[in-house]
Amino acid sequence: xKRDLVSIFCQLFLTRWMLIQLGVFSLIFKIYFPGLAFGSExxxxxxxxxxxxxxxxxxxxxxxxxxxxxIIVLGQSKLTKSLQKISENKKILGKKVSVRTVLDHExxxxxxxxxxxxxxxENLGSILQQVxxxxxxxxxxxxxxxxxxxxxxxxxxxxxxxxxxxxxxxxAEGFQVSSxxxxxxxxxxxx
Amino acid sequence: xxxFKKKNNIILIIFSIFFTFYSILSNADRIENKxxxxxxxxxxxxxxxxxxxxxxxxxxxxxxxxxxxxxxTIIGEKEIKNSGARDLIDVLMQVPGxxxxxxxxxxxxxxFRGIWAYxxxxxxxxxxxxxxxxxxxTVQLGRRYPVDHIxxxxxxxxxxxxIYGGFAELAVINIVTKNADDLNGLETTVNxxxxxxxxxxxxxxxxxxxxxxxxxxSLQTFYSQGQRSNQTYFDSNGDxxxxxxxxxxxxxxxxxxLSYKDLDFKLFSNIYHTLERDGVSKNISVPVQNxxxxxxxxxxxxxxxxxxLQFKPYLYYSSQAxxxxxxxxxxxxxxxxxxxxTVSRTNFGAEFNWNLTSFLSWTAGAELNQYLxxxxxxxxxxxxxxxxxxxxxxxxxxxxxxxxxxxxTVGLRYINNSIYGSNLVPRAGLTKSIxxxxxxxxxxxxxxAPTFENFNTNLNIQPEKTSNIEFEVIKNINKISNISFNIFxxxxxxxxxxxxxxxxxxxxxxxKTGSIGxxxxxxxxxxxxxLLTSYSFSSALKNEVDIYSTSDPTQLVGVSKHKFTxxxxxxxxxxxxxxxxxxxxxxxxxxxxxxxxxxVFSMVDQPAVLLVNLYxxxxxxxxxxxxxxxxxxxxxxxxxxxxxxxxxxxxPIPGYGREYLxxxxxSLSL
Numbered sequence: 001x002k003r004d005l006v007s008i009f010c011q012l013f014l015t016r017w018m019l020i021q022l023g024v025f026s027l028i029f030k031i032y033f034p035g036l037a038f039g040s041e042x043x044x045x046x047x048x049x050x051x052x053x054x055x056x057x058x059x060x061x062x063x064x065x066x067x068x069x070x071i072i073v074l075g076q077s078k079l080t081k082s083l084q085k086i087s088e089n090k091k092i093l094g095k096k097v098s099v100r101t102v103l104d105h106e107x108x109x110x111x112x113x114x115x116x117x118x119x120x121x122e123n124l125g126s127i128l129q130q131v132x133x134x135x136x137x138x139x140x141x142x143x144x145x146x147x148x149x150x151x152x153x154x155x156x157x158x159x160x161x162x163x164x165x166x167x168x169x170x171x172a173e174g175f176q177v178s179s180x181x182x183x184x185x186x187x188x189x190x191x
Numbered sequence: 192x193x194x195f196k197k198k199n200n201i202i203l204i205i206f207s208i209f210f211t212f213y214s215i216l217s218n219a220d221r222i223e224n225k226x227x228x229x230x231x232x233x234x235x236x237x238x239x240x241x242x243x244x245x246x247x248x249x250x251x252x253x254x255x256x257x258x259x260x261x262x263x264t265i266i267g268e269k270e271i272k273n274s275g276a277r278d279l280i281d282v283l284m285q286v287p288g289x290x291x292x293x294x295x296x297x298x299x300x301x302x303f304r305g306i307w308a309y310x311x312x313x314x315x316x317x318x319x320x321x322x323x324x325x326x327x328x329t330v331q332l333g334r335r336y337p338v339d340h341i342x343x344x345x346x347x348x349x350x351x352x353x354i355y356g357g358f359a360e361l362a363v364i365n366i367v368t369k370n371a372d373d374l375n376g377l378e379t380t381v382n383x384x385x386x387x388x389x390x391x392x393x394x395x396x397x398x399x400x401x402x403x404x405x406x407x408x409s410l411q412t413f414y415s416q417g418q419r420s421n422q423t424y425f426d427s428n429g430d431x432x433x434x435x436x437x438x439x440x441x442x443x444x445x446x447x448x449l450s451y452k453d454l455d456f457k458l459f460s461n462i463y464h465t466l467e468r469d470g471v472s473k474n475i476s477v478p479v480q481n482x483x484x485x486x487x488x489x490x491x492x493x494x495x496x497x498x499x500l501q502f503k504p505y506l507y508y509s510s511q512a513x514x515x516x517x518x519x520x521x522x523x524x525x526x527x528x529x530x531x532x533t534v535s536r537t538n539f540g541a542e543f544n545w546n547l548t549s550f551l552s553w554t555a556g557a558e559l560n561q562y563l564x565x566x567x568x569x570x571x572x573x574x575x576x577x578x579x580x581x582x583x584x585x586x587x588x589x590x591x592x593x594x595x596x597x598x599x600t601v602g603l604r605y606i607n608n609s610i611y612g613s614n615l616v617p618r619a620g621l622t623k624s625i626x627x628x629x630x631x632x633x634x635x636x637x638x639x640a641p642t643f644e645n646f647n648t649n650l651n652i653q654p655e656k657t658s659n660i661e662f663e664v665i666k667n668i669n670k671i672s673n674i675s676f677n678i679f680x681x682x683x684x685x686x687x688x689x690x691x692x693x694x695x696x697x698x699x700x701x702x703k704t705g706s707i708g709x710x711x712x713x714x715x716x717x718x719x720x721x722l723l724t725s726y727s728f729s730s731a732l733k734n735e736v737d738i739y740s741t742s743d744p745t746q747l748v749g750v751s752k753h754k755f756t757x758x759x760x761x762x763x764x765x766x767x768x769x770x771x772x773x774x775x776x777x778x779x780x781x782x783x784x785x786x787x788x789x790x791v792f793s794m795v796d797q798p799a800v801l802l803v804n805l806y807x808x809x810x811x812x813x814x815x816x817x818x819x820x821x822x823x824x825x826x827x828x829x830x831x832x833x834x835x836x837x838x839x840x841x842x843p844i845p846g847y848g849r850e851y852l853x854x855x856x857x858s859l860s861l
Contacts (some may be wrong), residue, residue, distance in 0.1 A: 015675070042230050050233050050243055076372030076402070085229040103375070106719050123267070126705045131719045157549075160242055184238060 027126065044141075046153055048160050049082035052113065052139060055152065056092045058181035061112065062174050063135050068098040073115040074105055074127065083115075111136050116150060118142035122151075135173055146188040153188075164188050221506045241400045250518045253693060258439045260591075260600040260620025262663050263675050264346040264712070268369070270721070271338050273760045273771040275806030275822045275852055277384065277417075278334050281570065282774045283364070284802070285756045286346055287727035291332070292749035292782075292836035293844040294689075296481055296516070297419065297438060297467030298331045299833045303348075304559040304679065305706035305729030305737070305750050307836035310641055310689060311607035311655075314351065314358040314364045317444060318457040320487045324513035325534045325562055327689075328642045328730055331483050331513075333464050334440040337413035339856070340368045346709070348661050349679065351603040353587060353618040354554075354638030360637040360657050361379050361681065364747045368446055372406035379822025384824070384852045386625040389435040391850040392417030394442075401861065405452045413444040418698075422830060422845035425785035426474045427584040427792040434845050437478045439466035450567035453493040457565070460486040471528065472840055479522050482515040499546035507538035517568065528696075531568040534643060537561045540585075554602075558585040564643040573647050583640070589618075597623040608640045631666040631677075633657075645687055653700050656684045672715040680707045680732065688736055704739060704747075705732040719769075723758045738837040739779040741794065748776045749834035753778035766812040771822075775802045782834030797843065806852070820854035 002036055053070070069092040073080045087097035099179060102108055105127045114136050128149045131138065139152045146153035151170040154163045164186040170177055234240065265285050276282045283289040283301065292309075300309035313326020314321065323330045340644045344366050351359035369378075378398040384391030394415030401408055419438035423430045440463075447458040463483040468475040487509035494502045512533045540558030547553055565578040572579050589602035600620040607613040618635035635659040645652050663677035682705040687698050708729035715722045729752055731743040740748040746752055753776075758772040779799045785792045806822030825831070825847055832843025 043232065046230050047233065047241060050236075051238065053234070054238055054241075076375060082229065086231075090234075109610060123716070126716050126719060126721075127673060130719075134533075162242065182240070184242060 010178075014184065017180075019140065030113060043176070044156065044161065045078045045082040046086075047078060049086045051161065052087050052115070052153070053090060053092065053097070053161070055113070055181075058178040059137065059170070060091065060178075061135070061137075067095070069093060069095040069153075070110050071099045071113045071115065072095065072102050072108055072111045073117070074108070074118050075103060076101065077115065077117045079115060093159040105130050113137045113139055115164050116140040116142075116145065118145075122134065133173075135175075137170070137173075137175060145176075162186065183185055193406075195388045207395040234410045249393045249540045258620070260602075260622060260631065261347040261351065261481045261711075262349050262631065262633070262661060262679075264348060266344040266346070268342050268373075269719075270723075270758065270760070271341055271344075271559075272856070273769055273806065273808055274758060274773050274821060275771065275804060275824060275854070276338050277382070277824065277847075277850075277852070278332065279336055279364075281804075281824070282338055282344065283346075285723070285725070285773060286348075286760050287712060287725045287754065287756075288362070288708075288729070289379065290749075290751055290754065290777065291833055291846075293472070293833040293841065294329070295469065295837070295839075295841065296514075297465060297844060298329075298467045299333050299419070299844060300329065300331060301748055302836060304681065304682075304708060304727075305731055305747060305752065306361065306683070306704065307747070307749065308361050309836065310687065310723055311358050311642060312360040313362045313364065316363065317354075317459060318366065318368050318448065319489060320485075320511065321358070321536075321548070322485070324485070324511040325509075325536050325642060326511070326513055326532060326564060326645045328358055328639075329513070331463065331465070333395075333465075334392050334415055334417040334460070335442045336366070337394065337396050337411070337415070337442075337444060339382070339409045340398065340446060342367050342369045342373050343466075348677075349633060349661055350637040350657060350681075351616070351749075351845045352636040352639075353589065353604040353635065356585070356604075356607075357606075357637070357639035358594070360639050360655075360683075361659075368400065368411060368448075369409060371399065371400040371409045371450075374398055374409055374439060374858075375835065376401065377859045378857070380854060382852065382854045384846050384850045386850040387421040387435070389418055389421040390416070391847070391852070392440075407448075409446075409448045411444075413442070415440075415442045417441070418616070419847075420845035421848045424469075424474075424845055425787060425842050426470075426472075427783070427785060427840045427842065428473050429786075429787065429790060429792070431466055431787055432474055437466060438845075439464065439478070439480075441465075441624075453495065455489075455491050457489045458486075460489070469844070475522055477522065479516065479518050483513045484515070485509065485513075486521050487511075501544045501624075502541065503544075505542040506538070507618050509536045509538075510732060523718060525588075529568050532566045534562065534564045534805075538564075538662050550584055551747070552591045552636060554587070554589040554591075556585070556587045559583075560585070562643070572643075575648065577804065577852050579643065579647070579747070581609045597621050604638075606638060606640070608654075610646065611640045614638050626630060627667040629663075629667075631661075631663040633661050634661075639687070641687055641698070645694075648697045649699060652687060652698055653685055655687045655700070658682050658684075672713070674711075674713045676709065676711050678707075678709040681705050682733065686736060688738065688837070690738055690837070693855045697845070699750060701736040704734045704736045706730060706747075707732045720761045721759065723756075725753045725754075728752060740838070743781065747836075748838055749782045749796075749836035750779055751777035751780045767812075769808045769810070771806045771808065773804045776800070777831075780834055782836065782843060783841065784832075784834075792840075792842070794838065797832065797834060800829045802829055802831060803827055812836065816858040816860075818854075820852070820858045822852050824850045824852060830845070 039166050075076040083099040138150045140150045146164045146166045149169050151166050166188050250709050267743050274663050276814035288304045293299050302308050315330050347363040351363040355363050380396040384395045396413045398411040417440045420434035423433050442463045444461045449456045463482045464632035466478045468478050487505040490663045491505035514530050516530050518529050538560050561582045563580040584607045586605040592599045597602040602618040604616040616636045616638045621632045623630045640654045641652045659681040661679040665675040667673045685700040686704050706729045710727040712725045731747045755776045757774040763770045777800050779796050783794050803826040804824045808820045810818045814821045830848035835841040
């Protein structure tokens with residue numbers, strides 16, 4: 001009954017299942033990464049933060065809270081640091097950009113753009129209710145969030161950043177989205 | 192011919208390993224060398240061109256809950272905190288399907304879907320650390336694990352054996368604690384509960400979490416003292432004692448998670464001391480201490496080879512010393528079962544997650560487990576040795592296909608146990624969303640090889656096998672509410688059951704048992720307020736375990752067939768004051784009990800019980816992030832006894848009586 005680690009390790013690698021698995025794995029790997037090529041690639045958080053900083057060029061805000069253009073990230077996210085970097089010397093609609101983190105969605109105030117991380121799925125309905133009627137653009141990068149009412153939702157496709165817009169939700173909050181942006185987006189949610 | 196095959200196999204192995212790791216390392220090297228500065232050069236690009244920028248690896252492959260091939264319940268930190276829950280019993284009481292019963296020596300644990308699940312049939316994970324001890328497969332509950340440390344609990348109601356192994360036979364309770372980002376500084380919680388004239392429980396939690404660029408740490412500590420109950424217990428002879436002062440539940444716990452980039456180290460240690468007078472056939476004259484201790488650690492590295500492929504090798508070690516009891520001689524004469532054994536598990540493995548195409552993903556893994564048990568008391572195992580060991584090797588494959596017709600999941604686990612040979616465990620799932628409706632049709636098997644004490648008491652014991660079929664439909668009614676309904680049918684073949692023959696502990700394979708039933712959940716949630724209701728029903732199916740049987744063939748010993756729960760949270764009166772009532776109603780159950788009026792010990796109907804809890808939380812009291820909680824649990828002081836889950840000689844262990852609670856919680860961002 002008692003076996004030492006070496007003999008079991010050998011047994012593991014001599015198991016026919018393992019052989020088949022490794023064989024298939026290596027074959028697919030070879031097909032899938034023929035050149036193992038990596039070009040100029042960027043962190044998704046960096047590209048997304050630049051994207052967000054440009055949204056105001058295509059979406060019309062009718063009112064503001066506070067003297068700054070306020071971006072709130074709900075919870076801890078790598079996106080915060082990227083947004084802070086891109087916002088250091090940038091103005092949005094002529095206003096200085098403030099990026100801050102709020103851990104509890106019930107404490108959101110003075111906000112123009114709200115970033116909702118993906119791990120908020122269980123509270124999403126509650127978060128959207130909280131910001132409803134406050135003219136806040138909601139942004140996320142989570143599958144299915146646009147259908148659930150988030151206005152701008154980023155996603156990855158073939159290694160590129162894409163986005164979808166819930167036009168009904170955006171209009172309900174008084175945002176006007178330019179046709180130029182809509183051409184690039186996937187539209188979700190029927191009006 | 193055989194030599195030729197073997198030679199070919201060896202060449203294939205060498206080729207595969209070489210090629211695979213070459214590819215991985217080539218990619219890793221390129222990734223590590225990449226410039227991580229913020230790409231200001233992109234900031235002037237118009238959006239159209241930004242959409243052509245190539246993204247680096249790192250996007251997590253997250254599967255939405257609606258696509259997971261399992262019936263899932265998520266309990267979040269706020270629901271736990273707002274409800275005033277003292278421990279996992281309070282939390283899981285609100286989850287459909289879970290009930291609680293007792294074993295021996297004052298131990299309380301869980302049943303699921305009408306079946307006593309304590310003997311290795313439900314897997315409990317704490318941040319990846321397996322809490323089921325590997326001697327018997329059991330886990331003991333009651334003021335043991337700190338719910339204040341929890342970020343969320345993911346309960347997979349239904350077998351998860353293909354991914355999680357043998358203990359995930361009926362369900363998986365995956366507890367995820369607060370990480371560095373969740374804590375982001377210091378957090379401390381103090382709880383105090385008074386149960387009549389007795390201390391209910393008092394505990395202190397101290398946590399720290401912080402992230403610095405590539406480093407992150409979360410360290411959580413907990414110390415608790417408490418009592419099981421303040422109610423009176425009668426043994427099978429009618430002798431009684433009050434649980435006040437005789438049912439101590441003390442626990443200490445440390446949980447560390449240290450990460451550098453994608454390298455992660457986790458450490459977990461728990462010491463659980465209980466006091467009891469619950470002897471084998473009669474009460475022990477003085478309280479005696481039992482210890483259930485565990486220390487475990489894991490090291491893993493998540494290598495992101497591309498945005499679609501991750502490789503994660505890991506190493507896990509766990510040492511557990513459950514049921515440790517060294518009594519004085521006079522107690523030995525009364526209880527007769529001192530015990531001091533340790534079990535360790537060393538686990539080495541790796542897993543791949545690969546999105547082969549936009550619609551096809553593949554998870555594969557290989558794992559090697561080595562188990563070792565050593566004994567001090569009793570001095571020898573069945574083979575007259577002081578230590579015994581076994582091992583298993585595991586290979587798993589799971590493929591998920593997303594299509595416009597539906598999402599399909601097919602999984603297969605291969606187990607080769609050094610004692611019980613090899614076995615295949617399959618699962619298949621179909622999930623489909625149509626507008627606001629979501630459907631899941633699931634079939635899964637589970638396989639659990641006997642643990643040390645199973646085969647130590649019976650060399651002829653064989654693995655138990657479970658099959659389960661379930662169907663779930665979820666309707667999203669609107670943005671803030673949804674309703675879910677699921678039905679299940681589960682069969683356990685050759686269930687491994689504890690019993691006592693001729694005054695000897697022994698595990699036997701009975702022929703079969705099972706259950707059938709349904710669960711219903713409704714959730715309304717808006718602006719931090721919520722109302723969660725659930726109803727669950729189970730009925731025994733083809734049970735041939737005589738010590739589980741009652742006069743009603745649809746009901747097993749110690750199990751309530753019906754459970755109804757409500758959990759709510761609402762803002763009241765003034766700002767930041769929340770009121771969270773919760774209710775659990777459990778229908779009558781059958782079990783052995785001492786009848787003090789007729790002076791007889793027999794199996795009787797134990798009445799339905801209603802547990803009502805009221806809890807208030809005042810947030811940001813005095814200053815920001817200082818929260819004060821207060822309330823009363825079991826307001827009606829209902830006599831909720833944990834019935835022994837099989838036909839034996841213990842009366843129900845008294846549950847928590849009415850308990851007044853207060854809690855102070857403070858978070859300091861650093």
